[in-house]
Amino acid sequence: MTLEGIAAEAAGHALAVSGAFHPEPGDGLPEGTGTLLLLSPAEPGFWAHLTAQPEWLDGRANPIDRWSRRVIGKMACALGGKAYFPFGGPPWRPFQAWALRSGRAWASPVVFLVHEEMGLFASYRGAIALRERLVLPGPAVPPCEACEARPCLTACPAGALTGRGYDVPACHEFLSGPSGADCLDRGCAVRRACPVSAGHARLQVQSAYHMRLFHR
Numbered sequence: 001m002t003l004e005g006i007a008a009e010a011a012g013h014a015l016a017v018s019g020a021f022h023p024e025p026g027d028g029l030p031e032g033t034g035t036l037l038l039l040s041p042a043e044p045g046f047w048a049h050l051t052a053q054p055e056w057l058d059g060r061a062n063p064i065d066r067w068s069r070r071v072i073g074k075m076a077c078a079l080g081g082k083a084y085f086p087f088g089g090p091p092w093r094p095f096q097a098w099a100l101r102s103g104r105a106w107a108s109p110v111v112f113l114v115h116e117e118m119g120l121f122a123s124y125r126g127a128i129a130l131r132e133r134l135v136l137p138g139p140a141v142p143p144c145e146a147c148e149a150r151p152c153l154t155a156c157p158a159g160a161l162t163g164r165g166y167d168v169p170a171c172h173e174f175l176s177g178p179s180g181a182d183c184l185d186r187g188c189a190v191r192r193a194c195p196v197s198a199g200h201a202r203l204q205v206q207s208a209y210h211m212r213l214f215h216r
């Protein structure tokens with residue numbers, strides 16, 4: 001069992017291993033866990049794959065969560081591991097802390113995590129805990145260190161998401177108004193403003209779907 005082999009298996013489901021670490025006491029995982037793998041949408045191609053799956057086509061609620069549970073659950077079983085999900089709790093799993101522990105995502109200047117490849121579109125569909133202690137890559141460099149312009153700090157047209165924090169009611173108020181269509185149709189302007197996000201092949205329709213869920 002190698003990280004590369006698991007990544008290849010995940011890629012067949014349009015998922016990517018977006019982080020991994022060797023857990024320690026305090027990480028909220030059972031004693032004896034050797035590696036925790038985080039799984040995220042693999043781009044390009046995630047949305048086309050997802051929307052052809054039975055959970056999307058059956059028209060029932062929560063298609064992405066149901067698909068994640070089936071696919072990641074099966075992967076975990078095949079690996080002799082245990083799957084965890086950032087939905088369906090309690091108990092809620094500390095995905096944000098796990099992402100930080102992975103060394104592939106960091107706190108950005110604007111509340112959200114920034115991932116080395118997903119930027120401010122960082123999202124996690126699940127995690128798999130393994131008993132094996134896999135060989136993992138070395139640490140990555142946080143993109144914010146070289147980002148002098150820091151466009152995320154000034155991109156919100158409502159001033160709702162800045163270095164001072166996230167005013168969620170102000171965001172919803174803006175989205176309900178006539179100027180909110182751009183964020184609703186194309187995704188949060190702050191997330192889009194990050195140059196790492198801009199290089200990520202996430203489709204606009206995917207962002208629009210999540211924005212409609214957030215602002216319904």
Ligand code: SF4
Pocket residue numbers: 108109114119120143144145147150151152153193194195196
């Ligand atoms: S815009 Fe720059 S500072 Fe802001 S999250 Fe992206 S890389 Fe970091």
Ligand code: SF4
Pocket residue numbers: 155156157158159160161170171172174175183187188189190191
């Ligand atoms: S969705 Fe639009 S209004 Fe809301 S925080 Fe993002 S940029 Fe600001």
